[in-house]
Amino acid sequence: MTLDGVLERLHSPVVQIFVTGGAGFIGSAYVRALLQDEYAGAAGAKVTVLDLLSYSGNRANLPVSDSRLRFVQGDISDSDLLRSLLPGHDVIVHFAAESHVDRSISGAVPFVATNVLGTQILLDAARSAGIGRFVHVSTDEVYGSIDTGSWTESWPLAPNSPYAASKAGSDLLALAAHRTHGMDVVVTRCSNNYGPHQFPEKVIPLFVTNLLDGRKVPLYGDGGNVRDWLHVSDHCRGIQLALEKGRPGEVYNIGGGTELSNRDLTGLLLEACGADWDMVHPVADRKGHDRRYSLDITKIQDELGYAPRVALPEGLTTTVTWYRENRQWWEPLKSRAGL
Template sequence: METVLVTGGAGFIGSHFVKRLLRAQDIGRVTVLDALTYAGHVANLGEAFLDPRLNFVRGNILDASLVDSLVAQHPVVVHFAAESHVDRSLLAGGPFVQTNVLGTQVLADAAARHGARRFVHVSTDEVYGPLAEGSATEDYPLRPSVPYAASKAAGDLIALSYFRTYGLPVCVTRSSNNYGPAQYPEKIIPLFVTKLVTGEKVTLHGQGQHVRNWLHVEDNCQGIELVMRAGVPGEVYNIGGGTDLTNRELTRLLLQVCGADWDAVTYIPDRQANDIRYSMVWAKIADSLGYRPTHDLKEELARTADWYRRHPDRWAPLVRIPEPRAATRPHVTPDTAQEPQHV
């Protein structure tokens, strides 16, 4: 029975992955390590707490002693924990470097020391930077534009260096934009849906011509699980297969599923360093590991919007109550880390 440590497992993608793992019969204990900053909530795990195989530890990946004690007990590590929002990285890049770079190093160091059998580092297509045309393969140069993407690219390189230097069996996954239920309402889909269902206006940067590939979170989790089980150490796997849309095209679909019209849309000046287009080739994971995305965008957008309609208790407090400053800029070191809380 496999024993797995999932960092950031109370976040959006991480919580979906944990639930997926617990549906597998060959998985033993699953331990979630999460600092529960603004985007992480135990409610995201929900019914998973009914499974006795789930163990939850509240703590920060920068806490080296805590990380060491957990990695020693878990031969498989799947690393989701990250600061992940571009706009926040433009305001304060420090937490992104601390968590996404130094935090990755702390985890990889512990995993190498304890001889982990598998270390999966979860990353993003944004590390490739903008592509006016063509698509990035896994060996495409990393050309990130913003502090968030740069910190993820640095984390990728840190993780891969532990394979090349210490033989740690690292795999890196890079997915396109994820969507689905229970995403924190700062990313465009949950942000627009929560505004539209309450009769508020939404804003589009520039003319809405920025192109993104939209991948359902469960398809990404399928790919990550395949890499966890059978990925080749030292390899990078792009996880794509969603739908390419301009932000204007995406907005049109969201207006439809929310029963709104274009009067609800306002155009604002473009965000600084807003990459015009991302695109990846994902043939490698399809050909070598059998990855096949199965979720239809239009159907899943409707289901996602319906989830937000039915669960205002999960998101309304998040958008109405101002965040404490400390919650948006966590800074935890091994000397100052809070006592971990076990559930």
């Protein structure tokens, strides 16, 4: 299908979107937005979610019943399953990934298996099924660390953690599928996400839920590592723009426009939870801890009209409120994960 054909289908009420990892934090936010018709270009879309429901995937992140949603528990590395599911879909939005840096340092093999091999199996299945567009969702961590300035999409990849290296590999495979086979592939790279339904091993939900329980929070090293923070709803809008209007074979950075040191972020979370600095427990720094991430989002702003809408103070306030009001969601997850 040509790009024009894909875009024409995207403005049809019967567009069929296949979402991998759609029960995870970012994937489920995207699926919920689709089903709530937040994106005019995909109004009425039908959605198939494929998710393995590993430790961070959660069926409770998705509507219990929606006639436009089909949920399948399964692995992106299962080529037979993909061959049975993909025909008839117009686009794939590929979120499925192992994504926690600390876990990748402890054991990298699952990250390579899912993020690299799994992505290639999915690309092969998509090409065989004649999928119109393949959106590969990636991360700014593939760029490494930057002392000053911001990364553009043409910046050389220099990942430092096994997780980041596996995502860089999957990015290159996706782009190679475009160059070698002519597949309509678009890659997005985001900064640090936050918001509701984020698995509580990540820094913001871990700190918030610990503080709500009166437990101390672990701050790596000197707390000087800097990240750009992006509300998950802004990220998902950026992904949809890339799906609808992005150029085949291109990469688009999606950022939030607010850089904070981990120490400054900790201060904001302490304040939001009514806690003091005596609730902070300094811990040894992470191995190979990247010092600073910063994305240049000029390209997606100029080409696709993207701009972040959720300011960090507002986003953190609503996020803390969500965790305060949804203990039944995160308490079992923390208990099972031993967090």
